[in-house]
Amino acid sequence: MGDIIHFVGRNELSARENLGLFISHARANLPFADVNWEDNSWDISTFQIGRAQGKIKKVAHFKSMRDPSANKPIVQIPFEGEFLDFAKATFSEVMRRLRLSEFKRHLYALQAIEQALVNFKLKPCITQVTPIVLDAAADILKSRFADAWSCSRVLERVVTEIVNPAKLTPNFLEWTSPIRYTQPVRNDRVAVKESEAKIARLPSLESILALADIHHKSNGYADRITTSFVSLAMYAPSRASEILSLPVDCIRTADSVDGPVLGIAWAPAKGAGVLTKFSVSDEFEAVVVDTVKYLTDLGASARKAAAWYAVNPAEVYLPPGTEHLRNQPITLYEAAIILGKTTPIKGCHSPRYKLVKRTDRTTDRSRMGPDSQQAHWVALYEFSSLERFILAKLPKVFPILDGHTGLRWHEALFMFPENILNPRAEPLWHVPSPMTTNQFNNQLGANPGGVTVFSRNEKTNPDGSSIAITTHDFRHLLNTLAQSKHLSEALIAFWSGRKSARQNEWYDHVPQEAFIDAYLKLGVKERPLNVEGQLEAKVDSIAITHGLTREQALRIELGATHRTRFGICRHDHALTPCPKDKDCVSCGEHTFVKGDQRHQDEAEFQFKLHEKAVADAQAALARGEAGASRWLKLNVPKAERWRLVLEKLNDPTIAKGTLITLPPPEHPQSKAGLAEAVRIIDQIGRHAEASKALSDEGADEDEKLLLDMGFF
Secondary structure (H helix, E strand, O other): OOOOOOOOOOOOOOHHHHHHHHHHHHHHOOOOOOOOOOOOEEEOOOOOOOOOOOOOOOEEEOEOOOOOOOOOOOOOOEOOHHHHHHHHHHHHHHHHHHOOOOOHHHHHHHHHHHHHHHHOOOOOOHHHOOHHHHHHHHHHHHHHOOOOHHHHHHHHHHHHHHHHHHOOOOOOOOOOOOOOOOOOOOOOOOOOOOHHHHHHOOOOHHHHHHHHHHHHHOOOHHHHHHHHHHHHHHHOOOOHHHHHOOEOOOEEEEEEOOEEEEEEEEOOOOEOOOEEEEOOOHHHHHHHHHHHHHHHHHOHHHHHHHHHHHHOOOOOOOOOOOHHHOOOOEOHHHHHHHHOOOOOOOHHHHHHHOOOEEEEEEOOHHHOOHHHOOOOOEEEEOHHHHHHHHHOOOOOOOOEOOOOOOOEHHHEOOEEEEOOOOOOOOOEEEEEEEOOHHHHHHHHHHOOOOOOHHHHOOOEOOOOOEOOOOOOHHHHHHHHHHHHOOOOHHHHHHHHOEOOHHHHHHHOOOOOHHHHHHHHHOOOOOOOOOEEEHHHHHHHHHHHHHOOOHHHHHHHHHOOOEEOOOOEEOOOOOOOOOOOOOOHHHOOOEEEEOOOHHHHHHHHHHHHHHHHHHHHHHHHHHOOOOOHHHHHHHHHHHHHHHHHHHHHHHOOOOOOOOEEEOOOOOOOOOHHHHHHHHHHHHHHHHHOOHHHHHOHHHHHHHHHHHHHOOOO
């Protein structure tokens, strides 16, 4: 590929003259094949073939926001006047430079600019754009989309990368988007404060058991294909596009110390290298082998037809025994055999297959089929009409199914006969059709009110509601299980096919206390927990006193655990209420986990907060402000304890996953302790002289006593 030449406007020319040259430059360098510039809909499916793209079309529609067709794939009201050519030129240049797979946001940004010009009653031409118009365009995007930042960012890039360099406006546009970035609320994000929300991101146990039951009991093609997809999704944390782009020969074997190990060759979707994911158990090896064999056998006829079309794209595939029918008049019975239907085509249904009826007929009973033995003749149809009907089902990107790996249709595991997922339609065994993520999401309940794998088999939630999960939920479930077993972040990222371990946090639905819960409940092969600090000494003391092993003592000491904002609390609230008053760092029962980013971030925040509080109190004390010593005495110990926490969390000699505790403070603050302190002061007051107790000096002594005990 040669160097990409960017258009740069000339200073001596007007904005309109530069616009004309920019459009000419874009037309001369149009990167799309088989696209007519004058058309208002461009089919760019072959430009950048995506993951498991299959039959999915990619069409850019140059229509205004005033177009009543909305999301329909047609254009009724295109962009007006010169803005139409500018929009086409801009879209062409952006795609030529960036080769984007997601392009619709660029069209949305262009729609907003044109609509803003129309609203200001200006000529819809890019030369009329000003910062005020761009502000209005940003407002349009904000009102149109719940999260408009991405589209407004495109709007800004159109100005900085297209309009200004090409000098398409009389004055240089200095404009930035007023829409600030906000972190998107993903349907798979970890809820920080609500554990219930975390659980809701994962498929329920009932849905997993229901799918397993359907997999073993149902013989329906739609059910078995869907549950086979789920079996592969549960084998290893994978994206739907990765599963749908698996080749037929995806199974691999490798030798290990325990014998041969089975794996599946995977091509990750987001930048990681090709890898083989090995089975975690012998039972899953058997499941995967059976699943792959079932899918391979079921799609064999469709792959055979696809292999024919890869070599003969202009001729319809004829199954064995029908080769003599090529370019000859055919009967409906023969058309059904070519399509792969097991039942005959009725005459009234011939238009469904675009069959063109001829004027002649045949009396040859061998061509009529077993259901037409009483007929004296049957009609004949044009062979070419059936051929056009079948070949039209092959998309422009054929025979490539996956642009990432170059996988072709006849090599794909998930290549099946047309209509195979529709229980109410008969499969066309000789017409290949790839599967899509949306099809499986619909089967799993993403189509409200529709027929799903669960509803067909009368499976519901315990409360009677419909089960609905997505293809991506299984990836989250496996990642959550991996997190709960405290696997390393690098291993989880590798197993999941991620390029960076930093992406793991999007899939971590397990609070840190689940690691301890897993430790307590796993069998004899559990991974040992490392402890550091006061907890280590306490565990050793319990083990010696009660004659227990270290592991038994640690189980007793961990007891009930729950997460707090600052770390993990080991206090058993079933025995007594919390004796602390929002002062977890001063508690000997509080625990931090080395390597937990949330604990690290909170410790850094709290240390800076208390460090500033100490500095402010010292400054106030130097100025002689009343009560400053009280705040200084309160915050110095807390700042010191947060500093100790950070030292432990940042200590490279402490392994990740280690439970870190601090010794209890010399004067632990608690509600019970405060009540006792008040009683002591009250007794002192009774024995003191009344005048002295009521004097300022007496009050100061009371305050000093409370300060010495660490309550202020």
